[in-house]
Amino acid sequence: MADQVGEGHPKERAALGRAARADAPRSAHADYRPSAKRPDPVGVIEAQSAARLPELVPIRYGRMLESPFRFYRGAAAIMAGDLADTPRSGFTAQLCGDAHLLNFRLLASPERHLMFDINDFDETLPGPWEWDVKRLAASLAIAGRENGYTEAERSAVVRTAVRSYRERMRHFAGLGHLAVWYSKADTDVLWELADRKVGARARERARRAMAKARGRDSLQAFEKLTRVVDGQRRITPDPPLIVPLQDLLPDVERDALEEQLRELIQRYGHSLESDRRHLLRQYRVVDMARKVVGVGSVGTRCWIILLLGRDDEDPLLLQAKEADRSVLAPFAGASTYDNQGHRVVAGQRLMQAAGDIFLGWARVTGIDGRRRDFYVRQLRDWKGIAAPQLMTPKDMRAFGELCGATLARAHARSGDRVAIGAYLGGGDVFDRALAVFAERYADQNEHDHQALTDAVHTGRVRALNA
Incomplete structure (x- = not known):
């Protein structure tokens, strides 16, 4: 877990934050x-x-x-090593570990409210709060380059996002623990931002995105991803992205893998609260398929599990995703959790304002004899993702502002928000510093993208479009 939110009188903690500027000047970032x-x-x-x-x-x-932006999404391990050599204030928080702009999106709360929050926690680990902010800042600069923004426009986008993080952290520094814990960005906040910060087209896109997110639930996924075969509901093949278990392996190996996945679901149930465990037991597993996900996670073992409840029109689609050691671990230290799936779930629960009721973890032994850790969540639950390629500079400034505020709220739940807020201060020194950092790292990312391009051209690695 991350450090406690702070011990001692707030004035003492604020003094520690300001004193940290001597060893790590804000401009040095x-x-x-x-x-x-x-x-x-x-x-x-x-x-x-x-x-x-x-x-x-x-x-x-x-x-x-x-593209360089798609490369960046898969290059969290590269950046983790680069961030380890950058200045740090000495204060930590629970990190997302991969806080690029597309990992902020619309999600459903258990009460069925549409929220804006961080979505991906595969790399979560306690560490220097600056690392998440820098990964977000660089992602905005890289996306801005891809959209053809000028350097001044990209700088404004990054400075807006970082200013939002800084101001929200200072706001949270003045709140009590429960007030911070209950803070969230729901649709009312999103509409207020849209009305103030973006144009009519962007507001209309936001309205459509919210409506689409509400439609992206288990029933929608059920209709899209399954079909009836010989009177039985089955997951629809879409190779190589979705391959049902029966199409994946010979009979003997397939039977062993099916038994392993059933064991995974059974063990995962023990990680849920008792009421949710009771709910899960009312469903039965009817089909399984391997799924290719994301960019950085491609190649990890990821399964869709189709369960049915009251009847064949009462589905629950779960995604079981392999969890490995965080890319931050070599630089921030190993997780306190032995199970990497538990690490992911604990980090997500700590950082998110509202989480999936079916979020849990398990460890199973694979058919190759190796123990593997997984975390499990619903496949879709009112999720909506941004489309940065459609954003004007003004739109991206507004989106960056929302991302910065959301990240500050997530960090404030686990880190010393008083010390961090005091370190950041009321001026824009840190904001301007990260705008410079983001451009410099965008240059590095382009060089790294070219290195991968060269490796494919020379045959060192093989690439496939899918």
């Missing part, structure tokens, strides 16, 4: 220079791929090749 010992970026990606399903790894490379 503009610095980024690749270390002389910086590892080969393609080698870092290949090292990750070694533990993944080899037949899927070329899909990962193909997706990362598409």
Whole structure:
């Protein structure tokens, strides 16, 4: 877990925050220079791929090749090493670990309210709060380059997001623990931001996105991803992205894998609260399929589990995703959780304002004899993702503002918000520094993307479009 939110009188904690500027000046956060010992970026990606399903790894490379922004989404391990050499204030929080702009999205609360929050926690771990802010800042600069924004426009986008983080953190510093814990961004907040910050087209896109998110639930996924075969509801094949279990392996291995996945669901149920465990027991497993997800996660073992309840029109679609060690661990320290799925779930519960009622974890032994950790969640639950390629600079400033505020709220739940807020201060020194950092790291990301492109052209790695 991250450090406690802070001990001692708020004045003492604020003094510690201001004193930290002596060792880590806020302007120093503009610095980024690749270390002389910086590892080969393609080698870092290949090292990750070694533990993944080899037949899927070329899909990962193909997706990362598409653009510098797509590469960045899959390059959290590369950036983790780079961030380890950057200045830090000495204060920690529970980190997302991969806080790029597309990991902020619309989600459903258990009370069925539409919220805006962080979505991906595969790399979550306690660490320097600056690392998440810098990954968000660089993602905005890289997306801005892809959209053809000028350098001044990109700087404004980044400075707005970082200012939002700084101001919200200072706001949370003045609140009690429960007030911080209950803070959230629901649709009322989103509409207020849209009315103030974006144009008519963007407001209409936001309205459509919210309506679409509400439609992206288990029933919608059920209709899209399943079909009736010989009177039985089954997951629809879409190889290589979705491959039902019966199409994946020979009979003997398939039976062993099916038994393993049923055991996974049974064990995962023990990680849920008793009421949700009771709810899960009312469903029965009817089909399973392997699914290719995301960019950075391609090649990890990920399964769709179709369960049915009262009848064949009462579905529950779960996603069981393999959890490995966080990319931050070599630089921030190992997790206190032995089970990496437990690490992901604990981090998500700590950072998110409202979570999936079916979020849990399990460990099983695979058909290869290796123990593997998984976390489990609903496949879709009112999720809506941003489309940065459609954003004007004004739109992206508004989106960045929302992301910065959301990240501050997530950090304030676990880190010393008083000390961090005092360190950041009321001026824009940190904001301007991160705008410079973001551009410098965007340059580095382009070099790394080119390195992967060259590796594909020379045959060092193979890429596949899918």
